[in-house]
Amino acid sequence: MKRFIGFIQKEFYHILRDRRSLFILFGMPIVQVLLFGFAITNEINNVDIAILDHSKDATTKEIIAKISASKYFSIKQVIDNEASIEKVFKKGKIKAVLNFEKDFSKKLITDNKATIQILTDATDPNTANTISNYTTSILKNYQQDLNRGIQLSYQIEPKVRLAYNPELKSVFMFVPGVMTVILMLVSAMMTSISITREKELGTMEILLVSPLKPFQVIIGKVVPYILLAVINAIVIILLSLFVFKMPVQGSFMLLGAESILFIINALSLGILISTIASSQQTAMMASLMGLMLPVILLSGFIFPISSMPLPLQILSNIIPAKWFIIIIKGIMLKGVGLNFIWKETLILIGMTLFFITISIKKYKIRLE
Known part of the structure; x- marks a missing residue:
């Protein structure tokens, strides 16, 4: 036991x-959370638009003023004819043109x-x-104000209630995904180079002849990164709470x-990569390139899985990040x-045990 504790300390x-x-473990996740949280959004603010008003009456001026007063649009240009529409679009700054027909108010x-x-x-x-x-x-809001007090027969008035995210804040969707991607990539990348580092430094022979059993070496490699990744997760959650005002409706x-379960899953996957790769560069490339695209594209982080072709929907089931995103969104x-x-928790536990078992077997092969 003393040897095992000493190995962990090493x-x-x-x-x-x-x-x-240390920079990769603590610096990059903070920078990535801030960048993703502020940069990735499906909301719009101060979008430049142009107005083509053929009528120029009191009603159109009122509508234009209402649009201009919103935080979503900024009226940058007023054009005189339809031929100018293509020109303003080609310049690239104007994203929309509102074309009011002639005699609008009449x-x-x-x-x-x-x-x-x-x-x-x-x-x-x-x-x-x-x-x-x-x-x-x-x-529609302007139209409702205009029709207020006017009674029409057989009115169907849909009332929409948005559950869990009433303000439709995109950050509520992206923060859980960013947390998942960071924990997966950083944890897997750091552990993937742990055993390959021993090979390159020539210290693998010492491990091979040491009295430590294969499972002790694997666990000893994982434990330090578990503690460091937990600190990472705490930092990400605190940023989500205090910077992005992300709610946590469930149990902390x-x-x-x-x-912690997902961190262990990611670390065990990184250990599996490290037992297969022959160099740190190969291990890092495998963990970055081999995990980044599947995690981002097939986890439901950005694109809904239900909209993907059936083969990709089936393939997404082997991506641990998919199940963790479902879990974290459900809790938060x-x-x-x-x-x-x-169910999602059991799937992550099963995947973790699978990765650890394969890692130990691969390590045993190197002992023979």
Whole structure:
């Protein structure tokens, strides 16, 4: 037991002496959380738009003033004809043009209907769709104010209630995903170079002839990174709470336990990579390139899995990050307990045991 504790202490000393490793462990996650949290968003603010007003009456001026007063749009240009629309789009700054038809107010009074054409720059489809939805929402609010007090028969009035994220803050979707990606990549990358470092430094022979058993070497390699990754997880959660105002509706203890489980899963995957790779460079490339794209694309972090082709939906089931994102969103946003996420928890436990078992077997092969 003393030898095992001494081995763990040696691993701690290795990590603490390596400033690059400390920067990767603690510096990069903080920077990445801040960058992802502030930069990745599906919301719009102060989007530059142009106005083409053929009518120029009191009603159109009122609508334009209402749109300009919102925080979503900034009216940068007023154009005189349709031929100018393509020119302003080609310059790249204007993202939408609102085209008011001629005699807008008159048609609204006489025909009870007038048209506003919303033209958006769809080179970025998501932004174009968001601009269209926001503009339509502002116009509907104006229409409701206009029709207030007017009773119409057989009115169907849909009332939408947004559960768990009523303000539609994109950060509520991205922070759990960013936390998952960082814990997976940093933990797997750091442990993937642990055994390969021993090979390159020529100290693997010492481990091979030491009285430590294979499972003790594997666990000894993982334990220091578990503690350091837990500190990372705490820092990320604190940033989520105090910087991005991310709520935690569920149990902090359950959130911590599930985070530790995922950290162990990521570390064991990194150890598996390190037992296979022959050099630190190979191990780092395998952990970065081999995990980054699947984790980002197939975990549901950015793109909904249900919208993917069936083969990719099936493939996503072997990505541990997918199950952890379901767990963390359930705890933080929905406030669920273990009775709702037990299946995902068991899947992560099974994957962790699988990675550790394969790692020990691979290490045994090197002992023979």
